Ligand SMILES: [Zn+2]
């Protein structure tokens with residue numbers, strides 16, 4: 001995601017589009033290579049450059065509930081100021097007249113990464129007894145969770161009858 005800014009004049013705006021794979025840390029997903037489409041425009045503001053655009057990322061995820069793999073696309077806006085020199089941690093650095101958008105895109109991707117991954121809203125998850133995927137079919141296990149205190153009461157009633 002490199003932009004050569006040699007020929008970008010003040011006040012000029014350039015439309016850009018990149019399709020690339022971004023590597024994310026394993027803690028986010030076991031699928032570490034994420035295809036992204038970055039669209040936006042770069043412009044020169046004084047001695048600095050600003051990029052404003054949108055990222056669309058095709059995530060490959062594992063459902064937290066039923067452990068099935070599924071895909072999900074997330075979209076989010078990106079914005080960054082690129083400077084030749086800066087002390088501000090919010091800004092990005094330009095090296096050799098080339099702007100590299102990838103660290104900005106990676107930072108924003110991780111910030112927008114879903115905290116909880118569910119394959120579908122009504123995912124039934126796995127059977128707590130046998131581990132069967134309940135979205136496929138019911139395994140027939142008795143999954144009623146009984147409260148032990150309640151069981152004591154019930155046995156008292158049973159004795160009386
Ligand atoms: Zn699921």
Ligand SMILES: [Zn+2]
Pocket residue numbers: 127128129130131132139140141
């Ligand atoms: Zn079961």
